[in-house]
Amino acid sequence: MRDEELVRLSLQFKERAYAPYSGIKVGAVLLTAGGEVAFGVNVENASYGLTLCAERGAVARAISEGLKDWVVMAVAWNREDFCCPCGACRQVLFELAPDLRVLMANCRGEYQEGVVRALLPSAFHL
Numbered sequence: 001m002r003d004e005e006l007v008r009l010s011l012q013f014k015e016r017a018y019a020p021y022s023g024i025k026v027g028a029v030l031l032t033a034g035g036e037v038a039f040g041v042n043v044e045n046a047s048y049g050l051t052l053c054a055e056r057g058a059v060a061r062a063i064s065e066g067l068k069d070w071v072v073m074a075v076a077w078n079r080e081d082f083c084c085p086c087g088a089c090r091q092v093l094f095e096l097a098p099d100l101r102v103l104m105a106n107c108r109g110e111y112q113e114g115v116v117r118a119l120l121p122s123a124f125h126l
């Protein structure tokens with residue numbers, strides 16, 4: 001699947017987000033080398049700190065489904081600027097897939113590309 005197509009899927013999928021508090025809808029799609037995909041959206045809660053980010057939703061889904069060999073993740077939202085994963089998501093991605101490419105998109109489907117290990121310099125690891 002081409003990068004543009006993955007970005008388009010993440011934009012489409014973000015509509016499933018549960019974001020009544022911030023109004024910010026985020027969609028993440030993780031693609032494996034075998035062409036399988038795992039989706040995630042942000043899931044907010046009235047107890048704000050319990051909110052789950054879209055990226056970690058996709059990670060949980062991929063692991064639960066037994067999907068391996070992650071090659072690229074697209075993440076998009078309903079804003080004009082690029083959707084960059086938060087620090088917590090970067091830490092989780094670093095442990096599981098430090099060489100994962102990340103496509104950080106805006107609401108128009110434009111995106112910038114990064115790699116997890118470069119997005120989290122001097123990462124904590126055991």
Ligand code: THU
Pocket residue numbers: 019022024026041042043044051052053054055084085086089
């Ligand atoms: N959010 C994500 O889904 N991913 C991130 O990497 C950062 C933030 C969500 C959480 C919350 O529902 C909304 O964006 C505003 O912070």
